[in-house]
Amino acid sequence: MQNLAIKVSNLGKAYRIGLKEKKQETLAGSIIAALKAPLRNFRKISNLNKLQNQDGGDDIFWANRNINFEVYKGEVLGIIGKNGAGKSTLLKLLSRITEPTEGRIEIHGKVASLLEVGTGFNPELTGSENIYLNGTILGLTRKEIDARYNDIVEFSGIEKFMETPVKRYSSGMKVRLAFAVAAHIDPEILIIDEVLAVGDAEFQKKCLGKMQEVAGKAGRTVLFVSHDMAAVKNLCTRAILLQNGSITYEGHPNDVVDYYLRNAAMIQNDTAGVSFENRKGNGKFIVTNFEFLNAAHQPVVVLETGMDAFLKVSYKSLEKSPNPVVNILIRNSYQQIIGNLLTRIAFPGVLKLAPEGYVLCHIPKLPFLPGRYTIDIMLKHDYDVTDQIEGLTIMEVEKGDFYGTGKIQDSMKDGLLVDHQWQVI
Ligand SMILES: Nc1ncnc2c1ncn2[C@@H]1O[C@H](COP(=O)(O)OP(=O)(O)O)[C@@H](O)[C@H]1O
Ligand SMILES: [Mg+2]
Structure with missing residues:
Protein backbone atom coordinates (compact mmCIF):
# COMPACT_ATOMS: atom_id res chain seq x y z
CA MET A 1 0.00 0.00 0.00
CA GLN A 268 -14.52 3.23 32.29
CA ASN A 269 -16.67 3.39 35.33
CA ASP A 270 -14.70 5.78 37.42
CA THR A 271 -16.50 9.07 37.31
CA ALA A 272 -20.01 8.77 36.09
CA GLY A 273 -22.86 7.85 38.22
CA VAL A 274 -24.61 9.43 41.08
CA SER A 275 -24.19 8.59 44.70
CA PHE A 276 -26.95 9.16 47.22
CA GLU A 277 -24.79 8.00 50.09
CA ASN A 278 -24.38 11.33 51.82
CA ARG A 279 -27.99 12.28 52.15
CA LYS A 280 -30.01 14.33 54.63
CA GLY A 281 -33.43 15.96 54.65
CA ASN A 282 -37.06 15.19 55.40
CA GLY A 283 -37.59 13.25 52.18
CA LYS A 284 -40.69 15.09 50.96
CA PHE A 285 -39.12 16.32 47.75
CA ILE A 286 -36.13 14.31 46.58
CA VAL A 287 -33.63 13.90 43.75
CA THR A 288 -34.05 10.63 41.85
CA ASN A 289 -31.37 11.15 39.20
CA PHE A 290 -28.90 13.67 37.88
CA GLU A 291 -27.39 13.96 34.41
CA PHE A 292 -25.34 16.31 32.30
CA LEU A 293 -26.71 16.96 28.82
CA ASN A 294 -25.24 18.54 25.72
CA ALA A 295 -26.92 21.14 23.50
CA ALA A 296 -28.89 18.37 21.77
CA HIS A 297 -30.07 17.20 25.20
CA GLN A 298 -28.13 13.96 24.97
CA PRO A 299 -26.55 12.75 28.21
CA VAL A 300 -22.80 13.33 28.45
CA VAL A 301 -20.42 12.22 31.16
CA VAL A 302 -17.54 14.50 30.31
CA LEU A 303 -18.12 18.16 29.60
CA GLU A 304 -16.13 20.60 27.54
CA THR A 305 -15.19 24.12 28.62
CA GLY A 306 -17.36 26.60 26.73
CA MET A 307 -20.02 24.09 25.74
CA ASP A 308 -23.73 24.63 25.86
CA ALA A 309 -24.56 22.43 28.85
CA PHE A 310 -27.65 21.39 30.75
CA LEU A 311 -27.85 19.89 34.21
CA LYS A 312 -30.90 17.64 34.50
CA VAL A 313 -32.30 17.04 37.95
CA SER A 314 -34.98 14.37 38.15
CA TYR A 315 -37.15 14.58 41.23
CA LYS A 316 -40.08 13.10 43.05
CA SER A 317 -42.32 15.05 45.32
CA LEU A 318 -44.40 13.38 48.02
CA GLU A 319 -46.11 16.53 49.06
CA LYS A 320 -47.14 19.65 47.22
CA SER A 321 -45.41 22.84 48.23
CA PRO A 322 -46.14 26.43 47.29
CA ASN A 323 -42.45 27.10 46.92
CA PRO A 324 -40.14 24.26 45.89
CA VAL A 325 -36.49 25.20 45.47
CA VAL A 326 -33.65 23.47 43.64
CA ASN A 327 -30.06 24.35 44.44
CA ILE A 328 -26.93 22.90 42.80
CA LEU A 329 -23.50 23.62 44.24
CA ILE A 330 -20.30 23.16 42.29
CA ARG A 331 -17.08 22.72 44.26
CA ASN A 332 -13.49 22.77 43.10
CA SER A 333 -10.80 20.37 44.25
CA TYR A 334 -10.31 22.41 47.44
CA GLN A 335 -13.99 21.93 48.19
CA GLN A 336 -14.63 25.61 47.71
CA ILE A 337 -18.00 26.47 46.21
CA ILE A 338 -17.37 28.12 42.86
CA GLY A 339 -20.88 27.90 41.48
CA ASN A 340 -24.22 28.24 43.25
CA LEU A 341 -27.13 27.56 40.92
CA LEU A 342 -30.33 28.43 42.70
CA THR A 343 -33.87 28.56 41.35
CA ARG A 344 -34.86 30.99 44.07
CA ILE A 345 -32.60 33.56 42.46
CA ALA A 346 -32.25 32.68 38.80
CA PHE A 347 -35.72 31.38 37.99
CA PRO A 348 -38.27 34.10 37.42
CA GLY A 349 -41.08 33.41 39.83
CA VAL A 350 -41.98 30.29 41.70
CA LEU A 351 -41.42 26.73 40.45
CA LYS A 352 -44.59 24.86 39.66
CA LEU A 353 -43.75 21.20 39.74
CA ALA A 354 -45.56 17.99 38.93
CA PRO A 355 -45.35 15.21 41.52
CA GLU A 356 -42.59 13.66 39.45
CA GLY A 357 -40.40 14.96 36.62
CA TYR A 358 -37.25 16.88 36.00
CA VAL A 359 -35.90 20.40 35.88
CA LEU A 360 -33.14 21.55 33.56
CA CYS A 361 -30.50 24.07 34.45
CA HIS A 362 -29.01 25.63 31.33
CA ILE A 363 -25.41 26.89 31.34
CA PRO A 364 -25.00 28.43 27.89
CA LYS A 365 -21.22 28.60 28.02
CA LEU A 366 -19.61 26.35 30.57
CA PRO A 367 -17.05 28.57 32.35
CA PHE A 368 -15.14 25.85 34.19
CA LEU A 369 -11.51 25.07 33.44
CA PRO A 370 -10.55 21.47 32.70
CA GLY A 371 -10.66 19.44 35.87
CA ARG A 372 -12.93 17.55 38.21
CA TYR A 373 -15.60 19.23 40.26
CA THR A 374 -17.95 17.92 42.91
CA ILE A 375 -21.66 18.49 42.62
CA ASP A 376 -23.80 18.84 45.73
CA ILE A 377 -27.52 19.31 45.54
CA MET A 378 -30.22 20.59 47.82
CA LEU A 379 -33.98 20.50 47.38
CA LYS A 380 -36.20 22.52 49.66
CA HIS A 381 -39.77 23.32 50.35
CA ASP A 382 -39.38 27.00 50.92
CA TYR A 383 -36.64 26.98 53.58
CA ASP A 384 -37.10 23.40 54.77
CA VAL A 385 -34.44 21.04 53.47
CA THR A 386 -36.21 18.04 51.96
CA ASP A 387 -33.13 16.49 50.36
CA GLN A 388 -29.47 17.38 50.62
CA ILE A 389 -26.80 15.27 48.95
CA GLU A 390 -23.12 15.99 49.24
CA GLY A 391 -20.93 14.55 46.53
CA LEU A 392 -23.88 13.62 44.34
CA THR A 393 -21.63 13.28 41.32
CA ILE A 394 -18.39 14.42 39.75
CA MET A 395 -18.36 16.87 36.91
CA GLU A 396 -15.41 16.12 34.68
CA VAL A 397 -14.46 18.92 32.32
CA GLU A 398 -12.09 18.68 29.39
CA LYS A 399 -10.59 21.56 27.53
CA GLY A 400 -12.79 23.21 24.92
CA ASP A 401 -12.94 26.39 22.89
CA PHE A 402 -14.51 28.87 25.33
CA TYR A 403 -13.60 32.05 23.48
CA GLY A 404 -14.10 30.68 20.01
CA THR A 405 -10.46 31.48 19.27
CA GLY A 406 -9.14 27.97 19.75
CA LYS A 407 -7.24 29.14 22.82
CA ILE A 408 -7.61 29.13 26.54
CA GLN A 409 -4.96 30.07 29.01
CA ASP A 410 -3.28 26.93 30.19
CA SER A 411 -1.41 28.44 33.05
CA MET A 412 -4.73 28.99 34.82
CA LYS A 413 -5.50 26.23 37.24
CA ASP A 414 -8.28 27.64 39.38
CA GLY A 415 -10.96 30.17 38.82
CA LEU A 416 -13.54 30.55 36.13
CA LEU A 417 -13.40 31.78 32.59
CA VAL A 418 -15.04 35.14 32.11
CA ASP A 419 -16.89 35.66 28.88
CA HIS A 420 -15.62 38.88 27.36
CA GLN A 421 -14.69 40.64 24.15
CA TRP A 422 -11.89 43.04 23.35
CA GLN A 423 -12.40 46.13 21.28
CA VAL A 424 -9.96 48.40 19.62
CA ILE A 425 -11.35 51.90 19.29
N1 LIG B 1 6.07 0.79 32.82
C1 LIG B 1 4.87 0.42 33.27
N2 LIG B 1 4.72 -0.62 34.13
C2 LIG B 1 3.51 -0.99 34.58
N3 LIG B 1 2.36 -0.40 34.22
C3 LIG B 1 2.44 0.63 33.38
C4 LIG B 1 3.70 1.10 32.86
N4 LIG B 1 3.44 2.15 32.03
C5 LIG B 1 2.10 2.33 32.04
N5 LIG B 1 1.50 1.42 32.84
C6 LIG B 1 0.06 1.30 33.09
O1 LIG B 1 -0.59 1.14 31.85
C7 LIG B 1 -1.81 1.85 31.82
C8 LIG B 1 -1.85 2.78 30.63
O2 LIG B 1 -0.93 3.82 30.86
P1 LIG B 1 -0.64 4.96 29.81
O3 LIG B 1 -0.34 4.35 28.49
O4 LIG B 1 0.38 5.86 30.39
O5 LIG B 1 -2.05 5.68 29.74
P2 LIG B 1 -2.47 7.15 29.22
O6 LIG B 1 -1.30 7.74 28.51
O7 LIG B 1 -3.65 6.93 28.37
O8 LIG B 1 -2.83 7.92 30.46
C9 LIG B 1 -1.92 2.57 33.15
O9 LIG B 1 -2.75 1.80 33.98
C10 LIG B 1 -0.51 2.58 33.66
O10 LIG B 1 -0.48 2.57 35.07
MG1 LIG C 1 -0.27 9.49 28.86
Missing part, protein backbone atom coordinates in the same frame (compact mmCIF):
# COMPACT_ATOMS: atom_id res chain seq x y z
CA GLN A 2 1.79 3.08 -1.22
CA ASN A 3 0.16 5.60 1.02
CA LEU A 4 0.41 3.63 4.18
CA ALA A 5 2.42 5.32 6.94
CA ILE A 6 1.63 3.04 9.87
CA LYS A 7 -0.06 -0.29 10.16
CA VAL A 8 -0.70 -1.81 13.54
CA SER A 9 -1.97 -5.36 13.81
CA ASN A 10 -3.23 -7.04 16.91
CA LEU A 11 -0.88 -4.96 19.00
CA GLY A 12 -0.63 -5.67 22.69
CA LYS A 13 1.56 -4.58 25.57
CA ALA A 14 1.48 -6.34 28.92
CA TYR A 15 3.15 -5.10 32.05
CA ARG A 16 3.87 -7.19 35.07
CA ILE A 17 2.13 -5.52 37.93
CA GLY A 18 4.49 -4.41 40.63
CA LEU A 19 7.41 -4.48 38.27
CA LYS A 20 7.27 -1.05 36.74
CA GLU A 21 9.69 -0.92 33.89
CA LYS A 22 12.56 1.32 34.60
CA LYS A 23 11.82 4.69 33.11
CA GLN A 24 14.08 5.89 30.36
CA GLU A 25 16.03 8.82 31.62
CA THR A 26 18.68 8.88 28.96
CA LEU A 27 18.68 10.83 25.81
CA ALA A 28 17.99 7.78 23.76
CA GLY A 29 14.80 7.54 25.71
CA SER A 30 11.66 9.38 25.38
CA ILE A 31 11.27 12.96 24.41
CA ILE A 32 12.89 12.73 21.10
CA ALA A 33 12.84 9.08 20.54
CA ALA A 34 14.45 8.33 17.38
CA LEU A 35 14.16 5.81 14.79
CA LYS A 36 17.44 5.76 13.08
CA ALA A 37 15.39 4.16 10.43
CA PRO A 38 16.30 5.22 6.96
CA LEU A 39 13.48 6.30 4.76
CA ARG A 40 11.04 3.72 3.55
CA ASN A 41 12.45 1.22 5.89
CA PHE A 42 9.85 -1.41 6.09
CA ARG A 43 9.88 -2.45 9.67
CA LYS A 44 8.24 -5.30 11.34
CA ILE A 45 8.29 -6.37 14.86
CA SER A 46 6.64 -9.58 15.64
CA ASN A 47 5.84 -11.39 18.74
CA LEU A 48 8.40 -10.88 21.35
CA ASN A 49 6.34 -12.16 24.10
CA LYS A 50 8.03 -13.49 27.08
CA LEU A 51 4.81 -12.89 28.92
CA GLN A 52 2.41 -14.55 26.59
CA ASN A 53 2.27 -17.88 28.29
CA GLN A 54 1.13 -16.27 31.43
CA ASP A 55 -1.77 -14.60 29.67
CA GLY A 56 -4.63 -14.44 32.07
CA GLY A 57 -2.39 -14.68 35.09
CA ASP A 58 -3.32 -12.00 37.55
CA ASP A 59 0.15 -10.52 37.71
CA ILE A 60 -0.17 -9.26 34.18
CA PHE A 61 -1.79 -6.05 33.10
CA TRP A 62 -2.50 -5.28 29.47
CA ALA A 63 -1.91 -1.58 28.91
CA ASN A 64 -2.74 -2.10 25.22
CA ARG A 65 -4.58 -5.02 23.69
CA ASN A 66 -5.98 -6.03 20.30
CA ILE A 67 -5.11 -2.75 18.69
CA ASN A 68 -5.56 -2.57 14.93
CA PHE A 69 -5.39 0.54 12.80
CA GLU A 70 -3.81 2.06 9.78
CA VAL A 71 -2.65 5.59 9.22
CA TYR A 72 -2.16 6.97 5.75
CA LYS A 73 0.31 9.57 4.66
CA GLY A 74 -1.05 13.05 5.08
CA GLU A 75 -3.37 12.15 7.93
CA VAL A 76 -3.41 13.85 11.31
CA LEU A 77 -4.67 11.20 13.68
CA GLY A 78 -5.94 12.33 17.07
CA ILE A 79 -5.80 9.83 19.93
CA ILE A 80 -8.05 10.56 22.87
CA GLY A 81 -9.06 8.74 26.03
CA LYS A 82 -9.03 9.08 29.75
CA ASN A 83 -5.92 8.88 31.90
CA GLY A 84 -4.70 5.32 32.05
CA ALA A 85 -6.43 4.35 28.80
CA GLY A 86 -3.11 3.38 27.25
CA LYS A 87 -2.41 6.34 24.96
CA SER A 88 1.19 6.90 26.02
CA THR A 89 1.91 3.20 25.89
CA LEU A 90 0.72 3.11 22.29
CA LEU A 91 2.93 6.04 21.35
CA LYS A 92 5.91 4.43 23.07
CA LEU A 93 5.33 1.25 21.10
CA LEU A 94 5.10 3.19 17.85
CA SER A 95 8.27 5.07 18.76
CA ARG A 96 10.09 1.82 19.61
CA ILE A 97 10.81 2.91 23.14
CA THR A 98 9.19 -0.20 24.37
CA GLU A 99 8.57 -3.49 22.66
CA PRO A 100 5.20 -5.04 22.00
CA THR A 101 4.19 -8.15 23.88
CA GLU A 102 2.20 -9.28 20.90
CA GLY A 103 1.25 -8.11 17.46
CA ARG A 104 3.17 -6.07 14.99
CA ILE A 105 3.86 -2.56 13.80
CA GLU A 106 4.84 -1.46 10.33
CA ILE A 107 6.20 2.01 9.89
CA HIS A 108 6.99 3.61 6.57
CA GLY A 109 9.04 6.72 7.02
CA LYS A 110 11.26 8.63 9.39
CA VAL A 111 9.69 9.21 12.78
CA ALA A 112 10.22 11.93 15.37
CA SER A 113 8.44 11.58 18.70
CA LEU A 114 7.78 13.90 21.55
CA LEU A 115 6.79 11.84 24.50
CA GLU A 116 6.76 12.38 28.23
CA VAL A 117 8.22 15.52 29.58
CA GLY A 118 11.57 15.54 31.26
CA THR A 119 13.04 12.51 29.68
CA GLY A 120 14.98 12.22 26.52
CA PHE A 121 17.70 14.76 27.11
CA ASN A 122 21.05 14.15 28.64
CA PRO A 123 20.74 16.33 31.74
CA GLU A 124 24.45 16.94 32.05
CA LEU A 125 24.78 18.42 28.59
CA THR A 126 23.82 21.95 27.62
CA GLY A 127 20.79 22.82 25.54
CA SER A 128 22.98 23.37 22.55
CA GLU A 129 24.77 20.03 22.95
CA ASN A 130 21.47 18.28 23.33
CA ILE A 131 20.25 19.75 20.06
CA TYR A 132 23.18 18.15 18.30
CA LEU A 133 22.81 14.90 20.14
CA ASN A 134 19.13 14.58 19.43
CA GLY A 135 19.51 15.74 15.88
CA THR A 136 22.07 13.03 15.34
CA ILE A 137 19.86 10.38 16.84
CA LEU A 138 17.10 11.52 14.55
CA GLY A 139 19.31 10.85 11.60
CA LEU A 140 20.70 14.26 10.71
CA THR A 141 24.32 14.94 9.91
CA ARG A 142 26.23 17.62 11.79
CA LYS A 143 26.02 19.84 8.73
CA GLU A 144 22.27 19.42 8.53
CA ILE A 145 21.95 20.35 12.17
CA ASP A 146 24.22 23.37 11.67
CA ALA A 147 21.89 24.54 8.95
CA ARG A 148 18.84 24.33 11.20
CA TYR A 149 20.43 25.28 14.49
CA ASN A 150 19.38 28.93 14.52
CA ASP A 151 15.81 28.12 13.58
CA ILE A 152 15.60 25.52 16.32
CA VAL A 153 16.92 27.90 18.94
CA GLU A 154 14.69 30.70 17.80
CA PHE A 155 11.61 28.51 17.80
CA SER A 156 12.37 27.28 21.29
CA GLY A 157 12.39 30.84 22.62
CA ILE A 158 15.05 29.97 25.18
CA GLU A 159 18.11 31.35 23.40
CA LYS A 160 19.58 32.58 26.66
CA PHE A 161 19.80 29.11 28.11
CA MET A 162 21.57 27.31 25.30
CA GLU A 163 24.77 27.02 27.30
CA THR A 164 22.99 25.92 30.48
CA PRO A 165 22.91 22.22 31.34
CA VAL A 166 19.48 20.79 30.71
CA LYS A 167 19.26 19.59 34.32
CA ARG A 168 18.67 23.22 35.28
CA TYR A 169 15.76 23.60 32.86
CA SER A 170 12.16 23.73 33.99
CA SER A 171 9.85 21.18 32.42
CA GLY A 172 8.41 23.92 30.24
CA MET A 173 11.87 24.74 28.90
CA LYS A 174 12.57 21.09 28.14
CA VAL A 175 9.36 20.83 26.18
CA ARG A 176 10.23 23.96 24.24
CA LEU A 177 13.59 22.58 23.27
CA ALA A 178 12.29 19.12 22.51
CA PHE A 179 9.51 20.39 20.32
CA ALA A 180 11.81 22.80 18.55
CA VAL A 181 14.17 19.97 17.61
CA ALA A 182 11.43 17.56 16.58
CA ALA A 183 9.69 20.18 14.49
CA HIS A 184 12.81 21.04 12.55
CA ILE A 185 13.84 17.51 11.76
CA ASP A 186 11.20 17.48 9.08
CA PRO A 187 10.09 13.99 9.98
CA GLU A 188 7.72 12.08 7.78
CA ILE A 189 5.84 10.94 10.85
CA LEU A 190 5.53 13.15 13.91
CA ILE A 191 4.27 11.54 17.10
CA ILE A 192 3.27 13.83 19.94
CA ASP A 193 2.04 12.96 23.42
CA GLU A 194 0.36 15.48 25.67
CA VAL A 195 3.57 17.44 26.01
CA LEU A 196 2.00 20.59 24.74
CA ALA A 197 -0.05 20.81 27.88
CA VAL A 198 3.06 22.10 29.61
CA GLY A 199 4.04 25.12 27.54
CA ASP A 200 2.39 28.51 27.79
CA ALA A 201 -0.45 29.47 25.48
CA GLU A 202 1.76 31.41 23.11
CA PHE A 203 4.18 28.53 22.66
CA GLN A 204 1.36 26.06 22.24
CA LYS A 205 -0.03 28.14 19.45
CA LYS A 206 3.35 28.08 17.79
CA CYS A 207 3.53 24.29 18.15
CA LEU A 208 0.06 23.72 16.80
CA GLY A 209 0.94 25.96 13.88
CA LYS A 210 4.07 23.98 13.28
CA MET A 211 2.17 20.72 13.45
CA GLN A 212 -0.28 22.02 10.93
CA GLU A 213 2.60 23.00 8.72
CA VAL A 214 4.15 19.54 9.02
CA ALA A 215 0.82 17.91 8.32
CA GLY A 216 0.19 20.20 5.39
CA LYS A 217 3.30 19.11 3.53
CA ALA A 218 2.59 16.39 1.09
CA GLY A 219 2.76 12.97 2.62
CA ARG A 220 3.53 14.02 6.20
CA THR A 221 1.73 12.26 9.00
CA VAL A 222 1.01 13.38 12.55
CA LEU A 223 -0.19 11.31 15.51
CA PHE A 224 -1.39 13.51 18.30
CA VAL A 225 -2.55 12.57 21.81
CA SER A 226 -4.45 15.33 23.53
CA HIS A 227 -7.00 16.22 26.13
CA ASP A 228 -7.65 19.40 24.24
CA MET A 229 -10.89 18.60 22.48
CA ALA A 230 -10.83 21.82 20.50
CA ALA A 231 -7.36 21.07 19.14
CA VAL A 232 -8.39 17.52 18.21
CA LYS A 233 -11.44 18.79 16.35
CA ASN A 234 -9.55 21.57 14.62
CA LEU A 235 -6.34 19.82 13.70
CA CYS A 236 -7.06 16.18 13.17
CA THR A 237 -8.42 14.54 10.06
CA ARG A 238 -9.40 11.42 11.97
CA ALA A 239 -9.45 10.29 15.58
CA ILE A 240 -9.44 7.13 17.64
CA LEU A 241 -10.68 6.63 21.16
CA LEU A 242 -8.79 4.34 23.52
CA GLN A 243 -10.56 2.81 26.47
CA ASN A 244 -8.99 0.31 28.80
CA GLY A 245 -6.18 -0.31 26.35
CA SER A 246 -8.24 -0.89 23.21
CA ILE A 247 -9.76 1.18 20.45
CA THR A 248 -13.48 1.53 21.03
CA TYR A 249 -14.35 4.22 18.54
CA GLU A 250 -12.82 5.59 15.40
CA GLY A 251 -13.88 8.15 12.82
CA HIS A 252 -14.28 11.84 12.16
CA PRO A 253 -12.81 13.87 15.07
CA ASN A 254 -16.14 15.55 15.80
CA ASP A 255 -17.88 12.21 16.12
CA VAL A 256 -15.16 10.65 18.21
CA VAL A 257 -14.98 13.61 20.59
CA ASP A 258 -18.75 13.62 20.85
CA TYR A 259 -18.84 9.89 21.57
CA TYR A 260 -16.06 10.23 24.12
CA LEU A 261 -17.79 13.02 25.98
CA ARG A 262 -20.98 11.02 26.08
CA ASN A 263 -19.62 7.61 26.96
CA ALA A 264 -16.04 7.44 28.03
CA ALA A 265 -16.32 7.89 31.74
CA MET A 266 -19.36 5.67 31.96
CA ILE A 267 -17.65 2.78 30.28
